[in-house]
Amino acid sequence: MTATAAPVRAPRITGDLRTDAAALRRHTAADDARLAELPANPDRTPAQQQAADGLHRSSRSLRSRFMAAHAPAVHAELTEGGTGWLRIAELAEAATDRFPGLVPTKEQLAQERTHRQAHKEAREIDQAIFLHGLLGVPAVGRHVVDAMRQPTPRALALLDDFRRSGVAEFATVRLERDGDIGRVTLCNAHCLNAEDDQLTADLETAVDLVLLDDGIRAGLLRGTTMTHPRYAGRRVFSAGINLKHLHEGKISYIDFLLDRELGYLSKIVRGLWTGADGGWAEKPWAAAVDTFAIGGGMQVLLACDQVVAGADAYFTLPAAQEGIVPGLANLRLGRWVGARLARDIILTGRRLHAVEPEARLLCAEIVDPDEVGAAADRAAARLTAPAVVANRHMLNLADEPVDVFRTFVAEFALVQGDRLYSPDVLAKVGARWSTGERR
Structure with missing residues (x-):
């Protein structure tokens, strides 16, 4: 020195x-x-x-x-x-x-x-x-x-127009009101719906609009049809964090890693807080999984109330192999699939295929790949029953009290910030991005 x-x-x-x-x-x-x-x-x-x-x-x-x-x-x-x-x-x-x-x-x-x-x-x-x-x-x-958990200024600025048109288009997300369902389609097609700063911002705006629109009673998340050569013509839910962006230094600690957990994912679980005068806006969510839900894509499913997947789909959390923490999966996955299987998936990167019996712990329905859309529509429709909001509110209160969430995110904020710059992460991310190993 x-x-x-x-x-x-x-x-x-x-x-x-x-x-x-x-x-x-x-x-x-x-x-x-x-x-x-x-x-x-x-x-x-x-x-x-x-x-x-x-x-x-x-x-x-x-x-x-x-x-x-x-x-x-x-x-x-x-x-x-x-x-x-x-x-x-x-x-x-x-x-x-x-x-x-x-x-x-x-x-x-x-x-x-x-x-x-x-x-x-x-x-x-x-x-x-x-x-x-x-x-x-x-x-x-x-x-x-x-x-x-308050609505973003961007969502509030777009709300009146969305209420009139029922459609909102963003760079990486499309939102459409279909009857009383808010269809949120992930459209980051060039990278298999990989997550980045832009997708996080667009998803939070779309989730806000679903929760603020009085005509919508449930949200439905699904990936769009891909343009990527390897999956052209097929829908994909999400490839998780954009490893190319992470390698290039374009993934933000606050605008991506913390905003997604405290922003749109927290809002899916607990709803919006619209201030002392406005109160709460909470709605149930379904997700339709085509092909795969990798990393952050699988984490999104853990915040939803109903998951429908094609029989050819798979789920995985490769974060431990990459050296980072898989969002709040360490908090939430065990509630869905049990502690032992959760450790297997998180610590070893095990892929959970939809055809495996254990996948039913994560998914409400496993259907023919051609039937995913129709089955997801039915799942979302079931969530529009009047008592669903009150009951899912109480379920979430029992599963994840706000102080449990807060305590976990406090530690996650520190651990993930450190892991982002650990030598093993920097080496692995470059190698995995260059080889396309994740997919």
């Missing part, structure tokens, strides 16, 4: 917010200045990379201790005493102004975005420390969870 790159001794946490915030600002600025003296990540020698790692560890240790001491006060300041309902991206952005050095700036994140995942400074880990600290405090974390 060179003398110029050596971290300075981290200050102690005093317990006084202003004193500690000032110390945090000075210490992280000093570490960043020393980091800037080193070559860019891909050009470093092993010794220089060791020096960079030491600088990051020094700042991250201080950030962790600062959040452990001050998370409620930080949140109160960012939300004007809890009166403001900020999404996690907005909280992180606000923190760059109020608490310099706590999270990366817009400029730092923009610079990161120009690099492949393996060549970044891993500044999203600092966002993970911040969000872990907020979500880990019960009252603060519940405020964050509720803020993320």
